[in-house]
Amino acid sequence: MLDALTPMQDATAAALDVRDLDIAYRVRRRDRQVIRGLSFRIGQGETFGLVGESGCGKSTVALAVARYLPDNGRVRTGSIHIGGADALSMQGEALRQFRTRSISMVYQDPGRALNPSIRIGAQMAEVFEVAGVPASERMGKVEAILNRVRIVDAGRVMGRYPHELSGGMLQRVVIAMALAVDPTLLILDEPTTALDATVEAEVLDLIETLRAEMGSSVLFIGHNLAVIRRMCARVGVLYAGTLVEEGPTREIFSQPRHPYTVGLLRCLPRPGLSKHQTRLDTIPGFLPTSLADVKGCVFAPRCGLAQDICRTTEPPLIPVSEGRVSRCHFHEQAPDLPRTTPPAPPTDRKKVPAFRPVIRADNISKTFGNAAAPVYALRDVSVEIWPGETLGLVGESGSGKTTLAKLLMGLTPPDPNAIIELNGQKLAHLATARQPAELEALQIVFQNPDAALNRSQTIRGIISRPMKKLGGYRGAALADKLRGLMSHIRLAERYLPMRPRQLSGGLKQRVAIARAFAGDPRIVVCDEPTSALDVSVQAAILNLLADLQAEQGVSYLFVSHDLRVVRYISDRIAVLYLGRLMEIGPAEAVFNGPHHPYTESLMAASAAEEASGQLRLKGEIPSAMRPPSGCVFHTRCPRKIGTICETTEPELVQREGDHGIRCHLDLDQMGRAVTIEA
Amino acid sequence: MSAEMTVGAPAPEQAMETPKRISRERISMLLRSAPFVVGMLILIFWVVMAIVGPWIVPYGADDTNLLNTLTPPASDHWFGTDQFGRDVFSRVIVGSRDILIVAPLATLLGTLVGTVLGLVTGYARGLTDDVISRIVEAFLALPLLILAMLVITALGASNATVIVVIGLSFGLIVGRTVRAAVLGERDLDYVAAANLRGEKPIYILFVEILPNILPPILVETTVRLGYAIFTVASLSFLGLGIQPPSPDWGLSISQNYGLIGGGYWWTVLFYAIAIGSLVVGVNLTADGVQSVIDA
Numbered sequence: 001m002l003d004a005l006t007p008m009q010d011a012t013a014a015a016l017d018v019r020d021l022d023i024a025y026r027v028r029r030r031d032r033q034v035i036r037g038l039s040f041r042i043g044q045g046e047t048f049g050l051v052g053e054s055g056c057g058k059s060t061v062a063l064a065v066a067r068y069l070p071d072n073g074r075v076r077t078g079s080i081h082i083g084g085a086d087a088l089s090m091q092g093e094a095l096r097q098f099r100t101r102s103i104s105m106v107y108q109d110p111g112r113a114l115n116p117s118i119r120i121g122a123q124m125a126e127v128f129e130v131a132g133v134p135a136s137e138r139m140g141k142v143e144a145i146l147n148r149v150r151i152v153d154a155g156r157v158m159g160r161y162p163h164e165l166s167g168g169m170l171q172r173v174v175i176a177m178a179l180a181v182d183p184t185l186l187i188l189d190e191p192t193t194a195l196d197a198t199v200e201a202e203v204l205d206l207i208e209t210l211r212a213e214m215g216s217s218v219l220f221i222g223h224n225l226a227v228i229r230r231m232c233a234r235v236g237v238l239y240a241g242t243l244v245e246e247g248p249t250r251e252i253f254s255q256p257r258h259p260y261t262v263g264l265l266r267c268l269p270r271p272g273l274s275k276h277q278t279r280l281d282t283i284p285g286f287l288p289t290s291l292a293d294v295k296g297c298v299f300a301p302r303c304g305l306a307q308d309i310c311r312t313t314e315p316p317l318i319p320v321s322e323g324r325v326s327r328c329h330f331h332e333q334a335p336d337l338p339r340t341t342p343p344a345p346p347t348d349r350k351k352v353p354a355f356r357p358v359i360r361a362d363n364i365s366k367t368f369g370n371a372a373a374p375v376y377a378l379r380d381v382s383v384e385i386w387p388g389e390t391l392g393l394v395g396e397s398g399s400g401k402t403t404l405a406k407l408l409m410g411l412t413p414p415d416p417n418a419i420i421e422l423n424g425q426k427l428a429h430l431a432t433a434r435q436p437a438e439l440e441a442l443q444i445v446f447q448n449p450d451a452a453l454n455r456s457q458t459i460r461g462i463i464s465r466p467m468k469k470l471g472g473y474r475g476a477a478l479a480d481k482l483r484g485l486m487s488h489i490r491l492a493e494r495y496l497p498m499r500p501r502q503l504s505g506g507l508k509q510r511v512a513i514a515r516a517f518a519g520d521p522r523i524v525v526c527d528e529p530t531s532a533l534d535v536s537v538q539a540a541i542l543n544l545l546a547d548l549q550a551e552q553g554v555s556y557l558f559v560s561h562d563l564r565v566v567r568y569i570s571d572r573i574a575v576l577y578l579g580r581l582m583e584i585g586p587a588e589a590v591f592n593g594p595h596h597p598y599t600e601s602l603m604a605a606s607a608a609e610e611a612s613g614q615l616r617l618k619g620e621i622p623s624a625m626r627p628p629s630g631c632v633f634h635t636r637c638p639r640k641i642g643t644i645c646e647t648t649e650p651e652l653v654q655r656e657g658d659h660g661i662r663c664h665l666d667l668d669q670m671g672r673a674v675t676i677e678a
Numbered sequence: 679m680s681a682e683m684t685v686g687a688p689a690p691e692q693a694m695e696t697p698k699r700i701s702r703e704r705i706s707m708l709l710r711s712a713p714f715v716v717g718m719l720i721l722i723f724w725v726v727m728a729i730v731g732p733w734i735v736p737y738g739a740d741d742t743n744l745l746n747t748l749t750p751p752a753s754d755h756w757f758g759t760d761q762f763g764r765d766v767f768s769r770v771i772v773g774s775r776d777i778l779i780v781a782p783l784a785t786l787l788g789t790l791v792g793t794v795l796g797l798v799t800g801y802a803r804g805l806t807d808d809v810i811s812r813i814v815e816a817f818l819a820l821p822l823l824i825l826a827m828l829v830i831t832a833l834g835a836s837n838a839t840v841i842v843v844i845g846l847s848f849g850l851i852v853g854r855t856v857r858a859a860v861l862g863e864r865d866l867d868y869v870a871a872a873n874l875r876g877e878k879p880i881y882i883l884f885v886e887i888l889p890n891i892l893p894p895i896l897v898e899t900t901v902r903l904g905y906a907i908f909t910v911a912s913l914s915f916l917g918l919g920i921q922p923p924s925p926d927w928g929l930s931i932s933q934n935y936g937l938i939g940g941g942y943w944w945t946v947l948f949y950a951i952a953i954g955s956l957v958v959g960v961n962l963t964a965d966g967v968q969s970v971i972d973a
Contacts, residue, residue, distance in 0.1 A: 411873070431873050431874050439874055444874060448867065451867045454886055454890070466875045470875055
């Protein structure tokens with residue numbers, strides 16, 4: 001490795017020392033404060049996590065540390081020292097040297113961090129070129145560092161362009177580049193957020209191993225509490241640009257001492273928890289718009305423990321125990337923070353006669369491309385959803401989840417011999433050919449509310465149009481219906497004249513849900529409805545969906561990659577892999593096992609956010625253009641029996657009860673993934 | 679904790695931007711954009727001149743004075759006189775009238791035709807799109823001026839013909855811009871949601887999609903206006919646009935350019951400056967609008 005220390009640095013100083021940092025963005029000729037009085041320290045070889053929801057200023061901190069704030073961003077007061085050197089005073093060549101040698105950053109989306117028109121090898125060699133390595137040695141060093149991030153076939157990867165590699169592979173390349181110069185500080189800004197759980201597990205393993213090998217000091221920024229808990233020794237919780245709690249990760253997560261941390265942890269569906277047992281707790285309210293106007297504690301308006309003093313006097317960072325601080329006047333009471341939602345789930349569930357499934361999809365296949373190069377997005381999938389139940393649909397990206405959702409909705413046609421039935425009536429394959437009553441019965445909530453809501457229309461227009469179109473409501477009847485729906489969805493009526501961009505992400509998703517419920521839907525497809533939202537907002541949306549289901553007896557097809565969310569909301573679960581249904585059954589049976597080796601791997605990957613040393617899926621999901629022979633999962637299967645898996649595709653066999661598994665293994669040979677209790 | 683909060687209702691929404699504040703913000707950004715302000719001043723000047731010109735100019739635009747021909751610029755004739763003794767200054771001011779009617783109308787027609795064309799081709803895709811797009815490309819392969827000359831020669835020159843010819847050919851160009859914008863919208867989930875409640879394509883196009891693509895259409899319109907002015911002036915110069923006895927700029931240049939060799943530069947230069955300033959004014963305005971919309 002290269003000599004990491006520039007002359008001004010001191011090997012014994014803290015890797016990162018941030019003191020009283022105050023950052024503002026200049027917006028419309030006014031300063032908008034985003035970070036206030038932030039101090040923290042990362043020792044040599046330490047991994048420090050900075051956790052918080054979107055808008056709390058985490059990425060701003062990372063950019064300020066790398067001296068890469070946007071043009072309108074300014075450090076107003078405070079200091080940043082990296083390896084003892086004052087980062088804020090550097091200019092020109094010194095700043096360039098500092099960025100070359102002292103600091104490396106890994107961003108969320110590796111696809112955008114790499115230049116698409118330069119081969120991986122040449123691109124990585126640039127790092128060594130800047131560091132002054134002679135041209136003859138560069139490629140050798142690139143190969144060595146690629147081997148270091150466990151890329152087996154380094155020579156081949158170096159000859160590829162970024163678009164030819166998968167997301168997980170790209171993120172390894174980016175990590176390799178970041179570590180190439182052995183920086184004083186490595187900043188990881190949501191490094192696994194864009195990756196599938198199975199790939200995320202591998203990348204986290206890699207980061208952990210490399211950190212141990214190289215003794216790097218790491219600033220790990222994330223919103224995923226589980227990942228932070230696994231990766232970091234110490235953690236700082238950021239809320240509205242203010243550090244509200246800091247200390248050893250295990251202590252903070254097991255005994256949080258700030259109401260915000262307590263609330264955040266309660267929002268997460270715990271493993272094994274379901275909607276029938278309890279509502280999720282939420283954090284009411286919103287981030288303050290302007291930090292300048294905040295007097296007293298920044299969290300007070302949303303805090304169930306707030307007293308008069310909280311609204312007038314800002315609490316200092318109060319020492320809680322050795323190496324632990326909390327910015328709360330009443331930190332000792334924090335664990336007793338009152339719940340904001342009643343814990344008991346709704347009991348008066350609407351009973352719906354259930355003599356036939358509300359939707360039945362039989363023999364669904366979807367082939368893209370032409371006859372010469374067919375891509376099988378879905379192969380012979382059959383599912384039923386019964387009235388009032390939720391079918392959870394899980395699988396990695398590329399498994400066909402969203403395709404199945406779109407096929408049921410009639411947004412794209414399935415291959416000809418598919419049958420889709422609504423209440424026993426055959427449905428046309430395309431939505432444009434379906435009857436109004438059928439359209440009304442089958443609605444969808446999309447993943448991204450920004451794309452799903454027309455930005456030029458008002459909330460009133462967005463919600464009332466389907467009422468007019470599908471229900472034929474007009475005038476006073478329409479106004480009544482609208483008012484009723486708004487109160488059901490817990491949306492205040494003053495949002496009606498606003499446009500989507502004026503609402504927060506959670507409110508926008510509520511509007512999207514309101515639109516789906518504007519008719520009288522019998523089944524609502526939820527396509528990753530909470531994955532674009534923060535955990536506290538996610539909890540509120542999941543509660544809402546569960547409540548609406550209890551009140552109206554509606555069924556859901558709930559697509560998600562987050563197993564805990566799926567477990568919480570679903571009654572039955574279907575697992576897709578490369579367009580095949582691998583397992584389907586009651587949520588408990590699927591989660592508790594014994595389950596299909598693929599399900600087992602997915603669950604292990606989900607648990608891997610919290611712990612290392614679990615079962616790992618090797619490699620990436622194969623291309624649907626060339627699916628493996630026999631059982632499509634055999635190339636990655638941890639429990640492969642032998643040649644039978646490569647030659648014969650197993651049937652989806654009903655095991656106990658309604659539990660179907662597509663595997664050659666006998667039930668007693670299948671594994672059970674270890675779930676970790678929070 | 680209020681009762682409202684206990685059922686999980688959102689607390690009062692943070693004061694985000696209201697639509698009024700957004701449009702006021704846009705306008706104040708426009709007013710702070712130097713290109714926009716300068717371009718607008720030039721445009722306003724010419725529009726005012728076109729409206730009140732005939733009543734404020736010192737001489738009638740068509741008043742000849744054969745005893746006082748081809749005099750250079752002086753205090754009684756600021757821009758000099760032409761070969762019939764007409765006051766060039768008065769003619770430049772009044773000459774703005776026709777072009778400021780013909781060019782904007784042609785642009786408007788082009789925008790309307792282009793918007794419909796782009797909405798249909800962008801939304802239909804498939805065969806409809808392929809057929810229409812190839813025809814459009816075939817037309818666009820011909821230089822606009824040549825195309826216009828062919829049609830106008832066949833139909834006879836008049837202001838109406840010029841408007842229709844320029845409008846239709848601009849419609850093809852605007853249509854491609856609109857089509858690209860529609861392609862960016864049509865796969866968004868709000869269009870899927872509209873399909874899922876059985877909306878007809880015409881509703882989806884004009885009520886759902888069109889309002890979202892107005893900004894690029896506005897930019898394209900202002901850019902096209904600059905080209906329209908230029909094209910009208912060129913056609914008039916070739917005798918195929920605005921017809922005599924209008925003091926139109928392009929027409930006047932074509933009547934006088936033979937005199938440049940004799941040293942009578944003022945009979946051409948001031949008309950040319952007028953055309954140039956109007957085109958520059960429109961283009962500066964377009965730049966300003968574009969930068970604010972992209973911001």
